[in-house]
Amino acid sequence: MVSACAYSGAYPTGYGRYRKNTEGVPEELFDTLQASGFTHFQQSGTGAIRKYYNYVRVTPMVQPLDELGEAWPLRDETASAGYYAATLDTGIRCEITVGEKVAVHRYTFPESSSARVVVDLSCGGLAIEHGRTVPLRAQVESMGRGHAQGTVVLEGVPLSVYLQVDSPGWRQMLWHDRRLIEGGTRLDFDSIRQTTLRPFGLLFMGSARAGRTIEVRLGFSLRGCDQARENLERECGEEGPVFDLVRARTSGRWGDHLSRVEVDGGTPARRQVMATALYHSLIKPCFGDDESPFWPASGPFAFDVCTMWDIYKAQIPLLMAIVPDRAADLLESLIRVCEEEGNFPIGYRMARGADRFFRQGSALAHTALADAHALGLGGLDWSWALVHMVDDLRRLYGEDFLEQGLVHPITHTLDLAYGHHCTAKVARALGDKRLADELEERARNWVNAFERSTGLLRDSEFYEGGKWNYSFRLLHDMRARIALAGGEDAFVAMLDRFFGFGGSVPVGRQAGRPPAAGFAGAVTQPGRRPSAEEMAAGYALNRFEGLNNEPDMDAPWAYHYAGRPDRTAEIVxxxxxxxxxxxxxxxxxxxxxxxxxxxxxWASLGLFPVAGQGRFLVNAPAFARAALRVDGGEFVIEASGHRDEPIGADGVEHTPPTQYVRSATLNGRPLETTHINASEVHRGGLLRLELGPEPSQWGRSARPPSVSDARPGGGTT
Structure with a gap:
């Protein structure tokens, strides 16, 4: 539930050096990394999401309180899973770790007659234009002897914190507007506005000999100060230093999670990127079990679902594979949000509002629910889940889709058609044939999104992309979609154009590195503050965006459905x-x-999940051996003939040749298809792949399933 980080106030997410931007190269705010303290609750790698938490800033100082908010350069930074440390330019060594619902800070001071730890409860958001989060109400109470508590209401959520500060002999005071409140024990603010906000919080102050260590322990809750205190006492005990204990416990939990995907082989750089990617995949969403501020029942409360548009294709299937209990908790929480707020969220932060981010997509939770039901994941009440899946299909853009079979932005037509297909699968499995048939009939309306004359999506508005980016999504009826494009050869030609094969611009060195195979033609990247014309010229190339956005993350695997897994191998x-x-x-x-x-x-493992369809597409992996720890034991991928190839970070001066799958076996049986069922991965097994430097006939004669395969006569309607 809790994250903690150095706070500069800049982009990204409050730890950085830049102004917030959405296009081009960001502008620097300052030259070096710096911090004005350490804050709690952060986003993880998100774009211009506008609100970035950074609540409850803790600042160790040897300066007067008037200088609170000044930022000092960071030196000697070090980080590992669950731990961060740096030295401020003031000479204070700062260390932070977190538990499930707690954060523990440890500060080692230089000699000072007036050292202090300042807790600012008014902090929130980014210290840049339109980035600040202003609390609505707040109360703070100093309880003496290193104990304090407070609640701050931000974006409709009451965030409570209970503090213990291990600083014998130090004074403890409240402060407001950078002025100490002598003898005061409580502050109350009933209504705070942007124009009336003045910083407020707590201060602990005293003398420090060189090397003096102060420990600050914070327990958090969304259900009041009493539960915040209980959370702190449960994880940290009632008194005494606990930093090393909490750090070791959190490190152990991370070690367990990161060991659930293990790889052998690969260069050091490739292994480092792989380990980092796995770590990043498991930071979000956040879970505050028994902490929902919006309903009183116990159970999981998931937030920082930022957003389903970003995570439904690859991240949620990864959670289902290696942390299925948490994946089930996520879905249970989303069902509860839908029950309470009326919508399955596209994005959901630590704030009420399931209808936020609705422009990105529609009915995306339905893919994860369909996969979870097919896998038998968790103990969800599926008849109740189906009620909400059906109801959600009729909300927002869904109403027009229901009546017309077509909505704009046109990508929502694809979303809603796919959502109907996924919901139909659950309905059919639960025995409701009439409902399933009705939903599947509407699921065929995906064809209304395409222009038959071009094989691409209709002209429309597009969220962070264009018609080419969205035109190669993996749908439930890829056979019919390829037929709509004019057949497999025409579809492959369209994909080749999208990915830059056969580009008219001569291939040459770009930006100091060799060109990647398959990406022909020099492309100029936008600089600072790019004009609308410059961005439009880039989008007009109709090229794959290179994974810097979500719409076409799955597009490389569209080749599988046209019998060209070799092209997928080259692009990936x-x-x-x-x-x-x-x-x-x-x-x-x-x-x-x-x-x-x-x-x-997933790409490094040689697998890619087709969300909502319960299958994985197979490709050449980046490692000689990999193992996923799943509920059924281990799923192992072994690649004979694999070569360890350098990556761009190694500074190599050549483009390593692509490796292709030449043959495959699954649990000892020949695998002629380029896909396997998700259930086969989840129950464990062995996938052996023989790799070679040239494309083969493997996977050319079989195609992954499409729903029209099961209809009389096949084909589209």
């Missing part, structure tokens, strides 16, 4: 080789709560 290999690295900027776009990193994990 190029992306894994050149678009990811170990340094700053080592991702080709926003990580978006782990959605992009989950793509990297």
């Amino acid at each position: 290999h190029a992306a894994l080789t050149w678009q990811f690295g170990t340094g700053a900027g080592g991702l080709p776009g926003n990580d978006d709560s782990g959605g992009l990193s989950a793509w990297y994990v």
Whole structure:
């Protein structure tokens, strides 16, 4: 539930050096990383989401309170899963760790006659234009002897914190507007506005000899100060230093989670990126069990679902495979949100509002629910879940889809058709044939989104993309979709154009590195504050965006449905080789709560989940051996003939050749198809792949299933 990080107030997410931006290269606010303290609750790799938490800032100081908010350069930073440390330019060594619902800070001071730890409960958001989160109401109470508590209402959520500060002999005071309140024990603010907000909080102050260590323990709750205190006492005990204990416990939990995907082989850089990607994939969503501020019942409360548009294709299937209990908790929480607020959320933060982010997509939770039901995941009440799945299909854009079979933005037509298909699967499995037939009939309306003359989507508005980006999504009826494009050869030609094969611009060195295989033609990247014309010129290329956004993350695997898995291998290999690295900027776009990193994990394993359809597509992996710890034991992928190839981070001067699958077996039986069922992965087994440097006939004669395969005569309607 809790995250903690150094706070600069800049983008991204409050730890960074930049102004907030949505296009092009961000503008720097300052030259070096710096911090004005350490805050709690952060987004993870999201774009311009506008509100970034950063609540309850804790600042160790040797300066007067008047200087609160000044930022000091960070030196000697170090980080590992569950731990962060840095030295402020003031000489204070700062360490932070977190537990499930707690954060523990440890500060080692230089010699000072007036050292202090300042807790600012008014902090929130980013310290840039339109980035601030202003509390609505607040109360703070100083209870003496290193104990305090407070509740701050932000975006409709009452965030409570209970503090213990291990600082014997230090004074403890409240402060408001950077002025100490002598003798005061309580502050109450009934209504705070942007124009009336003045900082407020707590201060602990005293002398410090060189090397003096102060420990600050914070328990959080969304259900009041009493539960915040209980959370703190349960994880940290009632008194005494606990930093090392909490850090070890959290490190152990991370070690367990990160060991659920293990790889052998690969260069050091590739292994580092893989481990980082797995870590990023498991940071979000956040779970505050028994902490929902919106309903009184116990159970999981999931937030930082930022957003389903980002995570439903790759990240949620990864959670289902290696942390199925948490995946089930996520779905249970989403059902409860729908019950309480009337919509399955596309995005859901620690704030009421399931209808936010609705422009991104529609009915995306339905894919995860369909997969979970097919896998028998969790103890969900499926008849109740089906009620909400059906009702949600009729909300927002769904009403027009129900009446007309077509909505704009046109991508929502695809979403809603797919949502109907996924809901029909659950209804049929539960024995409601009439409902399933009705839903499946509407699911065929995906064809209304396409222009038959071009084989592409109709002209419309598009969220962060264009018609080409969205035109190659993996649908439930890929056989009919390919027929609509003019057949397999025409579909492959369209994909080749999208991915830059046969580009008219000569291939050459770009940006100091060799070109990736399959990406022909120099493309100029936008700079600072790009004009609308510059961005329009880039989009007009109608090229694959290179994983820096969600609409076409699954597009490389569309080749599988046209019998060309070799093309998938070339594109994915190029992306894994050149678009990811170990340094700053080592991702080709926003990580978006782990959605992009989950793509990297699956692509490196040689598998890709088709969300909502209960299957994986098979491709050449990036490692000689990999093992996923699943409920059924282990699912192992072994690749004979695999070569360890460098990635862009190694600074190599050549493009490594693509490796292709030449033959495959699953649990000892020949595998002629390019797909396997998700249930086969989840119950454990062995997938053996023979790789080679040239394409083969493997996978050319079989196609992954489409719903029209099961209809009389096949084909589209």
